[in-house]
Amino acid sequence: MASEENKLAHSLADNDKSGATMPPPIVATVILGLAVGIVAFSVLAGSYRVASVPLVIGAAIASFFAIRLCLRDPSWLLFALVLEEVVPYLNSISADPDARWVIRYPILLPLTIPAAWLAIKRGAFRRGYFLAYALFFGWCAITISYSEVPAISLGRLIPEVLVFAALLVVVESVKSASDVRRLFDRFLLACGVLLMIVAVSWISLPSDVTWIEEEGMHRFGGAFSTPNDLGAVCMVTIIAGIVQWNSTSGRKRLLLGICMAFAVVFGAMADSRTVFLALIVGIVAYSVWRYRAIGAIVAFSILCALFFFVWSFAPQYLNRDVTTATGRTEVWSFELGKIRQAPILGYGFSVEGQIFQDPHFPNWETFWNAGPNSSLHNSYLSLAISCGIPATIACLLILIWPWVSLMRSEKDPWNLKPLIFFILIPMLVLGTDESGLTEPRYVKGILFFLGWMLAERWRQMEDSTAAHRVVNSNAWWSHLVS
Numbered sequence: 001m002a003s004e005e006n007k008l009a010h011s012l013a014d015n016d017k018s019g020a021t022m023p024p025p026i027v028a029t030v031i032l033g034l035a036v037g038i039v040a041f042s043v044l045a046g047s048y049r050v051a052s053v054p055l056v057i058g059a060a061i062a063s064f065f066a067i068r069l070c071l072r073d074p075s076w077l078l079f080a081l082v083l084e085e086v087v088p089y090l091n092s093i094s095a096d097p098d099a100r101w102v103i104r105y106p107i108l109l110p111l112t113i114p115a116a117w118l119a120i121k122r123g124a125f126r127r128g129y130f131l132a133y134a135l136f137f138g139w140c141a142i143t144i145s146y147s148e149v150p151a152i153s154l155g156r157l158i159p160e161v162l163v164f165a166a167l168l169v170v171v172e173s174v175k176s177a178s179d180v181r182r183l184f185d186r187f188l189l190a191c192g193v194l195l196m197i198v199a200v201s202w203i204s205l206p207s208d209v210t211w212i213e214e215e216g217m218h219r220f221g222g223a224f225s226t227p228n229d230l231g232a233v234c235m236v237t238i239i240a241g242i243v244q245w246n247s248t249s250g251r252k253r254l255l256l257g258i259c260m261a262f263a264v265v266f267g268a269m270a271d272s273r274t275v276f277l278a279l280i281v282g283i284v285a286y287s288v289w290r291y292r293a294i295g296a297i298v299a300f301s302i303l304c305a306l307f308f309f310v311w312s313f314a315p316q317y318l319n320r321d322v323t324t325a326t327g328r329t330e331v332w333s334f335e336l337g338k339i340r341q342a343p344i345l346g347y348g349f350s351v352e353g354q355i356f357q358d359p360h361f362p363n364w365e366t367f368w369n370a371g372p373n374s375s376l377h378n379s380y381l382s383l384a385i386s387c388g389i390p391a392t393i394a395c396l397l398i399l400i401w402p403w404v405s406l407m408r409s410e411k412d413p414w415n416l417k418p419l420i421f422f423i424l425i426p427m428l429v430l431g432t433d434e435s436g437l438t439e440p441r442y443v444k445g446i447l448f449f450l451g452w453m454l455a456e457r458w459r460q461m462e463d464s465t466a467a468h469r470v471v472n473s474n475a476w477w478s479h480l481v482s
Contacts, residue, residue, distance in 0.1 A: 147348025
């Protein structure tokens with residue numbers, strides 16, 4: 001196994017050679033990223049710029065040193081991306097929720113622009129399905145020309161491209177199974193920091209801040225603006241914890257168990273039903289794949305016991321508007337009608353919530369009045385409305401095929417196949433009830449694209465190894481017949 005990993009580690013040596021060491025002008029690149037971030041902030045911040053100048057200066061100084069560390073060890077870049085995607089939107093920050101980008105951009109741009117430059121310089125965008133997804137981004141850029149709200153489409157596409165490029169730098173550093181484990185360690189560390197913030201808010205903040213009333217029920221949000229955001233953090237923590245469990249031991253496993261336990265508790269307090277359903281589906285699928293009939297029997301027995309327990313002690317949890325998926329089926333019907341009106345082109349990248357401003361929309365609740373910020377609560381419908389049906393089909397094929405190639409392969413030295421059941425399947429299930437499946441943003445998107453990129457990285461290395469063997473075989477045959 002070790003020799004096989006060594007061969008795989010060198011199979012893309014030519015492609016990765018330029019990324020083996022830090023490029024000489026990295027300091028200039030970092031300074032340029034900081035400058036772009038500060039200038040963008042100064043131009044866009046408007047009335048917030050004076051009050052936030054100390055914050056921008058502090059973020060710029062911290063980013064300068066953090067970026068150098070992240071680009072020397074890309075696993076820390078993953079850690080930074082998770083925090084960058086979440087911390088600016090914590091409700092403990094006294095700022096308008098619709099203007100949090102003022103806090104986020106001075107951190108995002110300096111962190112990701114140097115990484116994006118490295119990804120371009122190393123040619124990461126020119127390989128396999130990474131190129132295919134870059135072309136999908138190109139189509140998303142075209143949709144801005146006819147978007148319902150072009151400025152918002154552009155403002156959402158740029159961060160997604162930058163985060164995608166940064167994740168490419170992270171994944172391109174992977175050469176062995178130990179590198180994969182290191183990435184998940186960094187990811188879990190970031191999740192642990194977020195859960196610690198939630199625990200502190202639970203203890204120190206008043207209940208009217210940490211608990212949010214939705215649909216006549218009180219749901220725990222902690223330091224997050226919505227309980228669903230907390231549920232997402234809990235979900236990815238549990239997933240990453242399951243992935244890492246067998247590779248940890250001793251004190252590290254104890255800490256991991258505590259972290260996962262807090263994630264389960266906070267997820268239950270947040271009443272994240274879809275999250276737990278997605279996790280259960282993934283675990284059951286893994287049990288059947290790994291243990292065949294025995295796994296299916298055990299999984300079915302546990303599910304029956306769990307259902308009986310919930311039905312006996314909390315029946316209202318199962319009865320809460322389940323027949324209409326929390327009232328969303330009416331909205332989904334309207335969304336399907338809008339897709340039929342523009343099936344090819346869609347309505348513009350990431351502004352699908354604007355369709356609810358249509359006077360024919362039957363639901364007049366204020367929940368749907370946020371315009372482009374309204375969620376369609378279905379990733380597949382969101383993508384079809386944004387970019388059209390052909391682009392939706394192409395995007396899903398791009399995101400799924402590396403996993404199919406991985407499952408068909410007889411080799412798995414990086415132990416990536418379990419990720420199909422703990423990342424791909426739960427995220428696909430979650431996509432039926434939540435938006436954001438195809439966005440490399442927030443904690444869910446980062447984990448999903450991290451898994452997808454690892455699968456694609458392995459596929460590229462395996463194909464490169466196979467091609468190398470064919471070349472050697474042909475050379476041997478030519479030498480023999482000559």
